[in-house]
Every structure is written in C-alpha cells, then in structure tokens.
Amino acid sequence: MKVPRYRAVLFDLDGTLTDPYDGITRTFVYALERLGVNPPDDTTLRSWIGPPLHDSFRAYLGDEELAMRGVRAYRERYGAIGMYENRVYPGIPELLRDLRAGGCRLFLATSKLHSVAEAILDHFGLTNYFDASFGASPDASLSAKADIIAAALAHMRPEERASCVMVGDTVYDVAGARANGIPCIAVTYGYGARAALEAAGPDALAHSVGELRTLLGF
Numbered sequence: 001m002k003v004p005r006y007r008a009v010l011f012d013l014d015g016t017l018t019d020p021y022d023g024i025t026r027t028f029v030y031a032l033e034r035l036g037v038n039p040p041d042d043t044t045l046r047s048w049i050g051p052p053l054h055d056s057f058r059a060y061l062g063d064e065e066l067a068m069r070g071v072r073a074y075r076e077r078y079g080a081i082g083m084y085e086n087r088v089y090p091g092i093p094e095l096l097r098d099l100r101a102g103g104c105r106l107f108l109a110t111s112k113l114h115s116v117a118e119a120i121l122d123h124f125g126l127t128n129y130f131d132a133s134f135g136a137s138p139d140a141s142l143s144a145k146a147d148i149i150a151a152a153l154a155h156m157r158p159e160e161r162a163s164c165v166m167v168g169d170t171v172y173d174v175a176g177a178r179a180n181g182i183p184c185i186a187v188t189y190g191y192g193a194r195a196a197l198e199a200a201g202p203d204a205l206a207h208s209v210g211e212l213r214t215l216l217g218f
Contacts (some may be wrong), residue, residue, distance in 0.1 A: 001216055002102055002217060003102055003103070003217065004102040004103065004216060004217045005165075005215075005216055005217030005218070006104060006163050006164055006216065006217070007103075007104060007105065007131040007159060007160045007162075007163040007164060007166075008104065008105045008106070008107065008156055008160040008161075008163065008164035008167050009099060009104055009151075009164065009165055009167060009216065010104055010107045010108075010109040010164065010165070010166045010167065010177075010182075011092075011106065011107070011109065011111055011167050011168075012050070012110055012166075012167065012169060012170070012173050013052055013107055013108060013110040013117055013120065013121075013169030014049055014110065014112060014136075014169075014170075014188075014190070014191070015049055015050050015093050015169035015187070015190025015191040016167060016168050016169050016173075016187055016190055017089065017126070018086050018087060018088050018089065018092075018105070018120065018124065019086065019087050019088075019090065019190075020049060020083075020085075020086045021046070021049065022080065022085040022086070022193075023078065023081070023082035023083055023084065023085030023086050024045075024048070024049050024078075025042070025045045025046070025048075025049075026077075026082060026085060026209055027074050027077045027078045027081075027082035027096065028045055028048060028056075028074065028115050029045070029190075030073065030074070030077045030196075031057075031070045031071075031073035031076075031077070032060075032070065033037070034073040035061075035066060035069060035070055035073065036179065037066075038175040040060065044060075045140055046191055047191070047193070049190075049191040050111070050116040050168075050169060050170035050172060050190070050191050050192060051111065051170065052069075052111045052136065052143045052144065052145070052172075053071055053074060053111070053112075053113075053213070054067055054071050054134070054140055054143060054209065055162050057070035057071055057074075075113065075116075077114065077195055079116060079119075083116055083119060083120050083123070084123060086120065086124075088124050088126070089189070089201075089209055090208050090209065091209035091210065091213070092126075092127070092209060093126065093129075095209060095212065095213050095218070096126065096129035096130075096148070096162075097129065098213075098218055099129075099216065099218070100129055102217075103158060104216075105131045105156070106129055106130045106131060107130060107131060107133070107134065107152045107155065107156075108121065108130050108131055108132075108133035108135070108152075109135075109148050109149050109151075109152045109166065109168075109176075110133060110134070110135045110148070111132050111135070111136055111143065111145055111146070111172065112135050112136060112147065113135055113136050113137075113138065114133065114134065114135030114136060114137065115135075115138075116133040116135075117133055117185075118133055118135075119190035121133065123199070131155075132152070133159060134148050134149075134151045134152045134155075135148065136148070144176070145172040145173060145175070145176035146175065146176040146179040146180060148176070149166060149176045149177060149179075149180050149182070150179075150180055152181065153180055155184070161182075164182055165177075165183045165184065165185055165203075165216075166182055166183070166185070167184070167185045167206075167212065167216075168184065168186065168187070168189065168190075168192075168199070169186065169187045169188070169189070169190025169191055169192045169197075170186075170190070170191065171190035171192060171196050171197060171200040172196065173186065173192075174186055174201065174202045175200065177202075177208075183202075183203040183204075184192075184202045184203055185202060185203060185204045185205070185206055185212065185215050185216075186200070186202035186205050187205075187206045187207075188203070188205055188206070188207050189206075189207065189208055189209070
C-alpha cells in the first residue's frame with residue numbers, strides 16, 4: 001500500500017472533483033434573465049465557475065442589490081436542477097479512495113454554498129471519502145476562499161496542518177492557500193485560465209487527474 005505524500009488534502013469542488021459546466025452556466029443565464037439582463041458570452045460564463053457566486057454577479061451587474069437578487073435567483077434553480085447537471089471527472093473516485101486507504105484525511109473547501117456542496121457529494125457517492133466539508137454560508141458571512149480554507153485547517157490536528165495541501169483550479173485556491181501558509185496544487189483541467197494559474201505561482205500544476213495522483217504520491 002502506498003503512503004500518501006500529505007497527511008491531509010483539501011479539495012475544491014467545481015473544476016477539481018466535478019465538471020459543473022452545464023449546471024452553472026445554465027443557472028447563471030436563468031438568473032440574469034430573471035433580472036432582465038442579457039447574459040455574457042460563453043468565455044465570461046466559464047470564468048464564473050469557481051469564484052464566489054456573489055463576486056461574479058456584483059462585478060457583472062455593478063450593483064449590490066441586483067447582485068443579491070441574482071444570487072437568490074441562481075440558488076433557486078441551482079438547488080433544484082443545476083447541481084445535478086454535473087459529472088465527476090474520471091479517475092477522481094479512485095483517487096479519493098486510494099488516498100483514504102493510505103491514511104490521508106480529506107476535506108472539501110469550496111466557495112459553493114455548503115449545503116449544496118454536501119448534496120453534490122452525496123448525489124455522486126463521494127461523501128464518505130471526506131472527513132469534513134466547508135463551504136460558503138447562506139448569509140455570505142463565510143464566502144472568501146481564504147476563510148473557508150482557514151475553517152478547514154482549524155478542524156485538523158496539528159500534525160495534519162503541518163503536512164497538508166490545497167488542490168483547486170482557480171487563482172482563488174492558490175491565493176487562499178498562500179494566505180493560510182499551505183502549499184497548493186493547481187489543476188489545469190478545470191476552469192481557471194492556465195496563464196493566470198501559472199502567474200499565481202502554485203507549488204505545482206497538474207494537467208490531468210493522473211498527474212494530480214502522482215503529485216499526491218500515487
């Protein structure tokens with residue numbers, strides 16, 4: 001049995017464990033149309049996969065009240081339909097299984113609403129691989145990726161905090177890991193722009209689930 005390189009691994013969800021393109025982009029379009037606002041092009045929609053939901057609406061709409069209405073409309077559809085328009089990347093269940101079998105503790109650290117993230121893990125049969133999950137709160141009091149990572153780290157034993165890594169697909173994951181003093185592996189098969197990821201300076205880049213497996217010691 002191989003021994004994992006790290007005692008604990010924090011995983012992002014969207015673009016790292018699952019490919020949520022259909023559900024997220026369709027739901028953004030739905031929410032904007034509910035507001036009477038034309039949706040952006042596909043490139044912009046893709047860039048909204050991963051960052052905090054409220055940040056994307058606020059940047060596009062330029063109005064705090066409209067952004068809050070957009071978030072509410074988004075969650076209305078996503079919780080009922082959008083979160084199931086999703087798929088697990090091939091090789092991820094096997095990687096999670098092997099990490100756990102090797103004695104590694106796994107934590108979810110996502111900007112997605114916590115209750116929705118847990119429902120997605122459950123829907124795809126991934127819940128039992130994780131020791132705990134951390135995500136955004138409904139009132140946005142917890143939404144920044146650095147704060148979500150900090151919450152996960154606070155749940156770990158000291159020896160795990162000293163030997164852990166964040167795995168994610170956006171610059172938010174890299175910056176959040178750095179803010180908490182832990183390394184980050186950035187995956188390029190997700191939705192973060194590769195040039196932006198490289199510029200953010202992660203400790204390593206994984207271009208596939210197979211490469212991620214190798215970087216994690218398998």
